Amino acid sequence: MVAKIFIDGEAGTTGLQIRERLAGRRDIELLTISPDKRKDTDERKRLLNAADVAILCLPDEAAKESVRLIENDTTRVIDASTAYRVAEGWTYGFAEMDKSQSHAIATAKRVANPGCWPQGAIATLRPLVEGGLIPADFPVTVHGISGYSGGGRTMIEDYESKGEDANEYLPYGLTLKHKHLPELQAYAKLGRAPLFTPAVGNFAQGMIVSVPLQLGHLARVPTSAQLHAAIADHHVAIADSFVEVAPLGDPAPINPEAYNNTNRMRLHVYANDQTAQAVLIAAYDNLGKGASGAAVQNLNLMLGVAADTSLAA
Structure with a gap:
């Protein structure tokens, strides 16, 4: 099954790097927002709710808004801002932090990408x-x-x-x-x-x-x-x-x-x-392990594919 991925904030430094790493993968479908609608709340809401995994590459307050726009219980989230890194209900996305962390990320609905x-x-x-x-x-x-x-x-x-x-x-x-x-x-x-x-x-x-x-x-x-x-x-x-x-x-x-x-x-x-x-x-x-690479590693864990898929080690 092909997973639908939406990068909210794909025009920023982190978003561009994530998109580059995911380009050409056959196991995912990248949902894209038109440049003229990047600040269109209704269009972002539609794509966020259509995604299997939403990756948020936004400032803190904008990331919080994106989370609030998700109305279903199926869209999983990787947030690259600082908004949720120590928040209850969010899993910290540093897979090598602990022996059990990869499993915690793989099964999480909400993952806070580390700084x-x-x-x-x-x-x-x-x-x-x-x-x-x-x-x-x-x-x-x-x-x-x-x-x-x-x-x-x-x-x-x-x-x-x-x-x-x-x-x-x-x-x-x-x-x-x-x-x-x-x-x-x-x-x-x-x-x-x-x-x-x-x-x-x-x-x-x-x-x-x-x-x-x-x-x-x-x-x-x-x-x-x-x-x-x-x-x-x-x-x-x-x-x-x-x-x-x-x-x-x-x-x-x-x-x-x-x-x-x-x-x-x-x-x-x-x-x-x-x-x-x-x-x-x-x-x-x-920009790699410190940001976009970590996000892709977390996405791979959440999708159940090899951790190094589309990542240069």
Whole structure:
């Protein structure tokens, strides 16, 4: 049976990338809205209710409106906004978060696609909290740099118009109230909000998320081998995972653009046992695993097809 898919907001950065990944698939039918009717509520409502799965690539309030427009009990939803990521009744769409998460996504009616920033931190921190290597109330700091495509069309146009004169390193979110903090805290199983300092670099896409850990104040300080084993064991136990763990202290350079146009994520653990310090690093594509790739992976799970269908690994 061919599944009907409607991308509400297909003209935006995320929507365009999802559509590109789905192009040519024979197991789905893409429902398309005419450009002149993209803001036509009645037409959007018709397509939302005609779809087997609606993928929402919209700002938060517009995404909420789309959900309200669905009047049947058959249309399933993948929402790429921040509106429902910690909402009751919605399943978080990071399949590698836990061994049971793929099944939860596959059977869900409402899936909240994860933000790009939290995934790398969740992938490294959650196994350590669950394994008791760091306590839930441990003070966590998360740093990172992302390509300018993460800022949407306006930032893309701004950076590309400036060319080499664009800011090489632009910290933002300096009010320390970043919209991704609630999901990062919730799904990394942290008892307090982390200090999060994101930045944009002068490259189009790709990202690195870094979690430095000062472990010396813990009553029982985990070794580098224990940290690495906990993260590696967590991810090797997950079937059809796009997340891989590099060897401990891998000396290869880490390039934020290395996994562009794929759905891969590579995790690294570096540590100094003598100083009781460690840094956890995740590299992946902010438009792939961080957004559109994750949405297609979730769609595949919901449709019951291979997780890597139309996804470059």
